[in-house]
Amino acid sequence: MKKSLVAVGVIVALGVVWTGAAWYTGKQLEERMAEMIGNANTELNKASPEAGLTLSYQDYHRGLFHSSMQVVIKPTAGAQSAFLKPDQSVVFAETIDHGPFPFAQLKKFNLIPSMASIRTVLVNNPTTKPLFDITKGQSFIDAQTRVGYSGATSTDIELLPLNYENGEEKVAFSGGQFTADVDGEGNKLALSGEAKSGLVNTVNQYGQHVQMTFNGVKTDGSTQRSEFDERVGEQKASVEKLAIAVEGKEMAVLEGLTLNAKSDVQEDKKHLSGQIDYSIDALKVQNKNMGSGKLTLKVGNIDGAAMHEFSKIYNAQSQKLLADPAVAENPEIYQQKLIEVFAANFPLLLKGNPVVTVAPLSWKNDKGESTFNLSLFLKDPAAATGEATTPEQQLDRVVKSLDSKLVIPMDMATELMTQVAQLEGYKEEDAAKLASQQIKGLAAMGQMFRVTTMEDNNIVSSLQYASGQATLNGQKMSLSDLIGMFGLPGTDVPPPAPELEAPAPAAPQQ
Known part of the structure; x- marks a missing residue:
């Protein structure tokens, strides 16, 4: 009997602790809501000032174990939004389970104490x-967010599959799953997820049936705010296949697109x-493989303080433009x-004497690979x-030196x-x-104007510049002579054109 009473007492005591903790975390969350919304607006303004959007919250109702509210996205007062009209808004309904062990979290057997678990869905308006x-x-969006006592959040976002037809219009989407993690100060952000496939059928302005499909969209990466208030880190994105067809005929296909x-x-x-690294495994146009390409672009020595100043000025002036309806x-x-x-x-970005490198920009097919390389050292004017x-x-x-090939x-x-x-x-x-004549003519034209040379059956052009001195193909x-080569007054007459080839085949009748 005594043991039974002790057990009952423990259960009652735990219930009191649970109730008190749930009430406390609900109250704490309410007190921090304005701060969290403010941080979100700051981040939105920095990341996309041209969006002209502002977040707010309304209808906050706090209960003992659960609370609810709505998050509203609407155009910024006095600004013209690129996404919403002045009378439009997007509203999300938030259902909040209080910690330390929110019910929604327990359903997933997650026993880590947290301030709250929040379910977010779209409101029909x-x-x-x-x-x-x-x-x-x-609701197309269903998100579940865990809020830690530090303010850090971890959000699982599910995008609902779509299957819609209306006459000749069709939208199909496999759905998607994404995860976003943000620390308590909003400094560190990680985003990953994927959407397997999608399709859009529509009719263009010429009455043609156009279909666009994609497969295997993925993203993964993390960033953090630096001491200059600019985000640094790494983000990857890829698309396995993107295709466009017109009247049932496949016009273009991109395969293996990565960033x-x-x-x-x-x-x-x-x-x-x-x-930034871009690559395309294959570009196919009307079932012909046009080749693959890649680009590696590097930028270094960007002055952090100057970059921050540039961002502030650019964002402020962008918002000013949005506030002018005529613009x-x-x-x-x-x-x-x-x-x-x-x-x-732009001169602000040159303060640190930045260096820009392209190594390489290339396009490749079965017969070879064309490449362009550039090294550009800039100066603070x-x-x-x-x-x-x-x-x-x-x-x-503004230019210390340039080397390109x-x-x-x-x-x-x-x-x-x-x-x-x-x-x-x-x-x-x-x-x-026709192609042979065109390329031979291009090579001859380049040599005639001394813009290119021939090396081992390659069309080659190299340019270096430093301290007022240019070197073109050796x-x-x-610099004045270099500019004059491109047809400005006072230039020398170019050498005679090489002997012309036989006429090209006549164009096919359409």
Whole structure:
């Protein structure tokens, strides 16, 4: 009997502790909600100022074990959003299970104490109604977030499969699963996940049936905020296959498309560096394999403080543009103004004397590989003295040195142009003849203007520049002479053109 009473007492005591802890964590979460929403807005503004969006929350109701609220995404006051109209909003319903052991978390046998577990779903409103029509009334997004006592969050995001048909329009999507982890200060972010497949059928402005499909979309990586308030880290993304068909005929296919972007703070703790790698395993146009390509772009010696200043100015001026309806409502003017903002503030990015490297940009087919390599050392124009009165002086204010080389194998280029000619309707034999003449003519034209040379059946062009002196294909000259080679007044007459080849095959009748 006494043992039974003790057991009951323990259960009652645990119940009191559980109730008190749940009430406390619910209250703590409520007190931190404004801070968490504020951090999210700061991050959104830094990552995508042109979006013109703001997060807020409403209808917070705190209970003993559960709370609820809504998170609202709407256009920023006074700004024109690129995604939502002034009267539109996207609303998410949040159901919050209080810690230290939220019920939703226990269902997954996760016994790590946490402040809360939050389920997020989309709310059906006038803005999101078309999506709910496709999903037959279900939320397209279903996310489960664990909130730790440090404020760190771990979110599992599930995107609902879609299968929608309306006349000649069709949307199909396999669904997707993604995971996002953010630390308590919002400094470290990790994102990974995948979506297996998707399809969109529609009719374009010419009445043609267009189908786009994708397979195997994946992303994985993590970033953290540096001491310069800029994110550094690595993020990978890939698509196994992306295809476009018109009237049932496959027009273009991209296979093995990958992107790997990474950045870091250099050893001196003052500069940033970054690298972007792109690659395509195969580009097929109307069932013809046009080849594969890759690009490696590196940037180093970016002054961290200057980068931060550039970001602040660029973001502020971008938002100012969005606040002007005459600019924000005209995409062409908006893009032009953004370019002007970037160009006006670009000298800030040169403060650290950055280095840009392309090693390589290449395209490859069965007959060979064309490559372009570049090494460009830049200078801070603010460090220059005196007035720049000549082209050399103006260029030397921003360029310390340049070294570049282009190599195009004749056989590779001929094979590529043969395939292009066949796509235009030429028969294989005629396409090969036409391509051969085109590439030989291109090589002759390059030599005539001294822009290229021939080396081992390759079209080659190299250019170096430093301190007002240029070297083009081994020939030294001043910058003025180099500019003059491209047809400006005062240039020498080029040497006579080489002997012409036989006429190209006639174009096929359309």
